[in-house]
Amino acid sequence: MSEHNHEHHISTAGQLWAVGIALLFLTVITVVFGKFVPIPSPFDIVFALSIALIKAFLVAAFFMNLYWDVKFNTMLLIGAATFFILMFSVTLLDTMFRVDVVPGF
Amino acid sequence: MANHSTTHPAHLHHHFVDSDQQFDAAKMGMWVFLVNEILFFGGLFCAYIVFRAWYPDLFQEASHELNTLWGAVNTAVLIGSSLTVAMAIRSAQKDQQRGLRINLLITIALACVFMVIKAFEYSHKFELGIFPGEWYTYTGFEHPKASVFFSIYYMMTGVHALHVLVGIGLIFWIYRRSVKGEFSSEYYTPVEITGLYWHLVDLIWIFLFPLLYLIE
Numbered sequence: 001m002s003e004h005n006h007e008h009h010i011s012t013a014g015q016l017w018a019v020g021i022a023l024l025f026l027t028v029i030t031v032v033f034g035k036f037v038p039i040p041s042p043f044d045i046v047f048a049l050s051i052a053l054i055k056a057f058l059v060a061a062f063f064m065n066l067y068w069d070v071k072f073n074t075m076l077l078i079g080a081a082t083f084f085i086l087m088f089s090v091t092l093l094d095t096m097f098r099v100d101v102v103p104g105f
Numbered sequence: 106m107a108n109h110s111t112t113h114p115a116h117l118h119h120h121f122v123d124s125d126q127q128f129d130a131a132k133m134g135m136w137v138f139l140v141n142e143i144l145f146f147g148g149l150f151c152a153y154i155v156f157r158a159w160y161p162d163l164f165q166e167a168s169h170e171l172n173t174l175w176g177a178v179n180t181a182v183l184i185g186s187s188l189t190v191a192m193a194i195r196s197a198q199k200d201q202q203r204g205l206r207i208n209l210l211i212t213i214a215l216a217c218v219f220m221v222i223k224a225f226e227y228s229h230k231f232e233l234g235i236f237p238g239e240w241y242t243y244t245g246f247e248h249p250k251a252s253v254f255f256s257i258y259y260m261m262t263g264v265h266a267l268h269v270l271v272g273i274g275l276i277f278w279i280y281r282r283s284v285k286g287e288f289s290s291e292y293y294t295p296v297e298i299t300g301l302y303w304h305l306v307d308l309i310w311i312f313l314f315p316l317l318y319l320i321e
Contacts, residue, residue, distance in 0.1 A: 023187075027180050034319030034321060052311050056308055060308070080144060083147075092155065096158060
């Protein structure tokens with residue numbers, strides 16, 4: 001029973017606003033490059049998803065406080081992401097290599 | 106270590122050693138639930154990926170039927186609400202009762218704005234005859250698989266909107282409890298884990314927005 005009574009992290013208002021503004025800024029970037037400055041395919045989706053991943057990192061690390069939290073919760077999130085990747089990868093191994101897609105779909 | 110049988114705070118359940126252990130246990134429980142949520146939405150994202158791989162041209166053309174402006178506004182609204190939830194937790198941690206209540210109310214207001222915009226988007230599509238599956242009757246966009254895209258659109262945004270509604274209910278519940286003065290820097294666990302849920306709703310939308318609205 002060690003290190004109980006540790007202090008919970010309290011973010012400053014400035015830190016939280018900075019994260020919020022960064023998220024809004026990244027949203028503007030996504031829209032500008034998604035709609036007005038075309039990026040050749042397939043790099044458009046790579047770009048859009050990279051920005052989305054950066055935003056997801058900001059939310060998870062600084063709004064959901066994983067950066068200061070016990071590491072086990074970060075492991076749970078990474079575990080969920082890993083199993084999600086596994087889920088659609090294995091599905092694609094089937095659906096991408098069918099001679100013909102299932103009739104009606 | 107204090108003997109918990111003699112003096113302990115009212116919120117502490119007897120099977121925990123102390124408040125910190127109880128806090129960490131509650132938080133971990135919420136994260137396990139969020140893992141469930143991610144994999145639940147993961148199934149929908151998986152359907153999206155498979156159909157987009159099969160019909161890339163469909164997704165590109167059908168995406169133009171969605172209104173990027175309203176999608177972007179709703180993204181900003183959700184990010185704003187995530188910020189106010191984080192501020193509400195900060196207020197609770199610092200014993201600022203008024204700040205806690207105000208931030209929770211702003212969050213509920215922003216969530217309602219999101220739902221109103223979503224309702225306008227849906228009703229506009231319903232007027233055009235853009236329904237999911239076999240009920241699709243829109244003639245402005247011809248593609249043999251047009252209904253597939255919109256089935257996925259309605260399913261993903263619909264389940265997400267359902268989560269927003271649940272979130273509004275939860276945050277209102279937290280607000281009611283904060284009015285009664287139940288939260289302080291000593292005990293704010295329900296605020297914290299409701300916040301985690303709300304941030305996840307924001308996180309899902311961060312991926313839904315570019316994947317549905319922004320395909321060129």
